[in-house]
Amino acid sequence: MKVGIIGAGSLGTAIAQTVALNVDEVILFLRREKLKTSINEKHYNSEYYPNTRLKDNIIATTDINDLKDCKIIFLSIPSSAFRDILIDLKTIINNDTILVTTAKGIEYPSLKTMGKIIEEFFDKDYVALSGPNFASEIVLNLPTITNIASRNPLNSKIVKELLETEDFKVKIIDDVLGVELSGVIKNINAIANGICEGMNINENARYSVLTKGFRETKDIIKSFGGDESTASEYCGFGDLVLTSTSSESRNHTLGMLYGQRIIVDEKASGIVFEGKNSIMAIKDICTKTNTKSVIVDFVYDVIVKQIPPKIAFKTLWSKIEY
Numbered sequence: 657m658k659v660g661i662i663g664a665g666s667l668g669t670a671i672a673q674t675v676a677l678n679v680d681e682v683i684l685f686l687r688r689e690k691l692k693t694s695i696n697e698k699h700y701n702s703e704y705y706p707n708t709r710l711k712d713n714i715i716a717t718t719d720i721n722d723l724k725d726c727k728i729i730f731l732s733i734p735s736s737a738f739r740d741i742l743i744d745l746k747t748i749i750n751n752d753t754i755l756v757t758t759a760k761g762i763e764y765p766s767l768k769t770m771g772k773i774i775e776e777f778f779d780k781d782y783v784a785l786s787g788p789n790f791a792s793e794i795v796l797n798l799p800t801i802t803n804i805a806s807r808n809p810l811n812s813k814i815v816k817e818l819l820e821t822e823d824f825k826v827k828i829i830d831d832v833l834g835v836e837l838s839g840v841i842k843n844i845n846a847i848a849n850g851i852c853e854g855m856n857i858n859e860n861a862r863y864s865v866l867t868k869g870f871r872e873t874k875d876i877i878k879s880f881g882g883d884e885s886t887a888s889e890y891c892g893f894g895d896l897v898l899t900s901t902s903s904e905s906r907n908h909t910l911g912m913l914y915g916q917r918i919i920v921d922e923k924a925s926g927i928v929f930e931g932k933n934s935i936m937a938i939k940d941i942c943t944k945t946n947t948k949s950v951i952v953d954f955v956y957d958v959i960v961k962q963i964p965p966k967i968a969f970k971t972l973w974s975k976i977e978y
Contacts, residue, residue: 668733673710679818695714765940854914914959
């Protein structure tokens with residue numbers, strides 16, 4: 657079997673390393689010629705994992721046509737690049753190809769998940785993947801578990817068999833929308849907890865904010881048509897806690913910077929762009945579905961409206977349930 661991975665960033669490369677254990681050939685599509693050469697000649701992704709040798713059966717390419725014979729293609733790219741990639745893919749693959757999205761974002765202002773965008777170009781049988789997963793651990797084959805979901809049970813089974821190893825475990829669930837939303841909402845919670853930590857808010861209050869964020873995650877998933885029980889899965893609670901408390905979490909770090917009133921260069925930071933879009937999208941979902949979320953409001957106030965964190969937190973604390 658030949659499998660394609662679009663995106664040679666941290667997660668795309670890590671997934672390629674895992675999949676390479678189970679298939680004959682992995683085609684890793686990227687844009688940069690220099691990086692392609694480094695991977696193919698030296699077997700190192702010099703930009704993300706300069707000290708980790710990649711499997712010999714991972715082949716990098718800058719020609720998207722090289723993916724045309726792949727039976728499964730992982731989309732490990734920022735949500736902002738999703739639509740353009742699908743336009744290119746539409747000309748070279750058909751509906752028999754299984755597409756797997758690992759992107760954790762919502763298109764703004766359409767409020768479409770990455771899966772909904774896939775449906776515009778292909779069918780509804782894509783697979784969504786999300787979990788408490790740091791790419792830096794996956795690439796080293798450290799013990800990891802993740803959730804996948806698809807409207808087509810056979811596609812879920814195929815992707816599970818493709819990914820699963822002795823150390824990488826995959827749990828199939830039925831709630832595609834819940835899996836995708838969990839991956840977005842947890843980033844907002846991570847930013848919220850990062851802001852609190854950056855402000856040196858006491859731990860009692862910080863973990864109360866975390867608990868409130870978990871409860872509100874259930875409400876938001878349910879309001880948008882997902883299954884609230886998904887919030888208790890690895891892609892929900894597990895990922896929320898991981899990204900909200902770990903120093904390796906980019907969104908947690910982003911929140912800390914805002915909590916410390918450190919000015920962030922938005923043009924130079926892709927994570928700020930992605931984060932803002934997610935915040936505005938979830939804020940709109942809450943407004944349209946009449947779903948109350950004091951955590952979303954708090955992050956929106958600090959990141960989008962630029963309200964001083966201490967003032968925003970005072971508002972949050974006055975509204976939090978007790």
